[in-house]
Amino acid sequence: MATTATEPAAARPAQPDARFEVLLLDFLAYLEFERGLSRNTLAAYRTDLLQYGTFLAGRGVAATEAGGGDVGEFLAGLATGDDARPACGAATLNRKTACLRSFYRHLRRAELIDVDPTAGVRPPRKGRTLPKVLGYAEVKRLIDSVSGAEPADLRDRAILEVMYGCGLRASEAVGLEIGSIDLGRGFIRAYGKGSKERIVPVGREAVAAVRRYLRAGRPELAAGADLRALFLNQRGGPLTRQGLYKVIQGRARDVGLADRMSPHTLRHSFATHLLAGGCDLRSVQEMLGHADVATTQIYTHLSADRIKEVYFEAHPRAKS
Numbered sequence: 001m002a003t004t005a006t007e008p009a010a011a012r013p014a015q016p017d018a019r020f021e022v023l024l025l026d027f028l029a030y031l032e033f034e035r036g037l038s039r040n041t042l043a044a045y046r047t048d049l050l051q052y053g054t055f056l057a058g059r060g061v062a063a064t065e066a067g068g069g070d071v072g073e074f075l076a077g078l079a080t081g082d083d084a085r086p087a088c089g090a091a092t093l094n095r096k097t098a099c100l101r102s103f104y105r106h107l108r109r110a111e112l113i114d115v116d117p118t119a120g121v122r123p124p125r126k127g128r129t130l131p132k133v134l135g136y137a138e139v140k141r142l143i144d145s146v147s148g149a150e151p152a153d154l155r156d157r158a159i160l161e162v163m164y165g166c167g168l169r170a171s172e173a174v175g176l177e178i179g180s181i182d183l184g185r186g187f188i189r190a191y192g193k194g195s196k197e198r199i200v201p202v203g204r205e206a207v208a209a210v211r212r213y214l215r216a217g218r219p220e221l222a223a224g225a226d227l228r229a230l231f232l233n234q235r236g237g238p239l240t241r242q243g244l245y246k247v248i249q250g251r252a253r254d255v256g257l258a259d260r261m262s263p264h265t266l267r268h269s270f271a272t273h274l275l276a277g278g279c280d281l282r283s284v285q286e287m288l289g290h291a292d293v294a295t296t297q298i299y300t301h302l303s304a305d306r307i308k309e310v311y312f313e314a315h316p317r318a319k320s
Helices: 018-033 039-059 068-080 090-109 136-144 151-166 170-174 204-222 241-254 263-276 281-288 298-302 304-314
Strands: 187-191 197-201
Touching: 018 039, 018 090, 039 068, 039 090, 068 090, 136 151, 136 263, 151 170, 151 187, 151 204, 151 241, 151 263, 170 241, 170 263, 197 281, 241 263, 263 281, 263 298
Parallel strands: none
Antiparallel strands: 187 197
């Protein structure tokens, strides 16, 4: 067989076969139109399954013929990593496992397989990695550093105040519309995973920052365009997740926090600071939009130092 001078046939990475791609497209259509999953979730499922399809193609195994051993070895490879790809964290492994289970349940419903190969598969166990969290003084330093009167400054201050004040995901922040925030009553309507709506309180500082942005920042960025998106980019269009990441990284870099910051860091800090301040776990779960309180409980570990501090302040036998 002829090969090119630059890439021998044996060195070319395997690709999912045409049959797998048909199965994938059918599954994604089911997720979108019958289960109503968001675009971000659909994109994550597509990426995960293409990775799995490539793995199967390299083994010469069709998705409808794969067994539990194939699925297990795929997940084990993700857990250990290799020269081309670092090891996946526990959350990523759990997500990919859930994706494969959903995919094979769909194939079973469609009567394309008789046995679900994911039935007895569990993701490889890995130690839990606690999310990065900023102290309140660091959050204050970050937000207070954005004090200019230019449209971008007013927008960025509003973004930081809202994301920290409401615990929003990046996709939720860029998905906000002007009508999503009730400045008078102090509430934001956010759409989380699976397009689920939740109402989150918004504090005075965030309300004030959004008011300033709507009054003197957004009109300049919009340049007369009639857009519903709350946060706009420098060209007058809706701010994207990539644009949001650049905004937060840039502002964090200005105060020496870039190595510890991502849009999700503000969400983690929001939850941790609420629990440290005495907010109950169930309320934090509702504000974060977690379906399972177990997901929220990770923040209780981050609040242990605060609990210890309160104990020594309050317990009569600990004070002495």
